[in-house]
Amino acid sequence: MANDLILDARDIHAWYGSSHVLHGVSLQIGRGETVGLLGRNGMGKSTLIRTLLGHVAQRDGHILLFGRDMSRAQPHEVARRGVAYVPEGRGVFPNLSVKENLVMASRPAAAAVRGGWSYERVMETFPRLAERVRHLGGQLSGGEQQMLAIGRALMTQPELVILDEATEGLAPLVVAEIWKVIATIRADGIATLIVDRDFRKVLAHSDRAVVLQKGQVVLSGAAPELQASDALAGFLGV
Numbered sequence: 001m002a003n004d005l006i007l008d009a010r011d012i013h014a015w016y017g018s019s020h021v022l023h024g025v026s027l028q029i030g031r032g033e034t035v036g037l038l039g040r041n042g043m044g045k046s047t048l049i050r051t052l053l054g055h056v057a058q059r060d061g062h063i064l065l066f067g068r069d070m071s072r073a074q075p076h077e078v079a080r081r082g083v084a085y086v087p088e089g090r091g092v093f094p095n096l097s098v099k100e101n102l103v104m105a106s107r108p109a110a111a112a113v114r115g116g117w118s119y120e121r122v123m124e125t126f127p128r129l130a131e132r133v134r135h136l137g138g139q140l141s142g143g144e145q146q147m148l149a150i151g152r153a154l155m156t157q158p159e160l161v162i163l164d165e166a167t168e169g170l171a172p173l174v175v176a177e178i179w180k181v182i183a184t185i186r187a188d189g190i191a192t193l194i195v196d197r198d199f200r201k202v203l204a205h206s207d208r209a210v211v212l213q214k215g216q217v218v219l220s221g222a223a224p225e226l227q228a229s230d231a232l233a234g235f236l237g238v
């Protein structure tokens with residue numbers, strides 16, 4: 001199994017100044033596996049993601065990516081290893097056009113391996129973006145920006161896509177479109193780590209899920225098992 005792991009993070013701690021936020025979290029993601037990361041507000045989900053990506057300087061623990069030690073890696077080194085991050089708040093370039101946003105993210109890399117995510121395939125997957133290729137990132141609606149952010153992530157030909165609150169604040173129709181794209185990414189065999197407030201949708205689209213409470217893993221298991229678990233509602237406060 002070890003060789004099939006994309007991510008193997010063990011005993012992760014993280015701090016903001018004197019505030020100790022993650023208390024020994026372990027998380028494994030296998031090739032092509034979709035993992036949901038659940039927990040109430042402020043429980044450490046974004047911090048865990050940002051720590052894995054190298055954005056939180058005060059950290060401890062072991063992070064292996066494809067078996068390589070990335071415990072002290074910088075964010076650009078993690079990205080180069082095939083981890084694409086779609087942050088809360090999207091992160092598209094407002095002064096570049098839709099096409100420029102996509103093309104500048106593009107990496108040929110191992111595209112041939114799976115057919116890859118070409119500019120054309122992103123356009124087919126997101127018809128709304130195709131209608132707006134010349135618009136600037138900043139002129140797009142929130143939902144379109146989110147699609148552009150996901151499109152950018154896919155153009156890097158990732159092995160693992162991390163989606164932090166990708167549907168936050170979007171209209172129901174757009175949310176439904178984004179879940180459809182998440183299903184496409186999964187069917188493509190790209191591993192995904194998903195954070196979203198809609199825990200039912202997360203479980204429906206994941207192989208496995210992990211629940212954080214106060215910076216610790218309090219529950220984890222196969223998605224169908226968690227769905228049926230009485231403990232889950234308690235941890236999520238629903």
Ligand SMILES: Nc1ncnc2c1ncn2[C@@H]1O[C@H](COP(=O)(O)OP(=O)(O)OP(=O)(O)O)[C@@H](O)[C@H]1O
Pocket residue numbers: 016019021039040041042043044045046047048
């Ligand atoms: N930049 C920061 N500086 C100081 N404290 C922070 C910072 N970011 C987050 N925190 C604190 O760390 C804890 C975990 O926050 P985090 O954002 O990781 O939680 P979360 O589970 O992602 O919740 P949310 O859904 O609200 O984003 C919270 O107590 C939060 O206030």
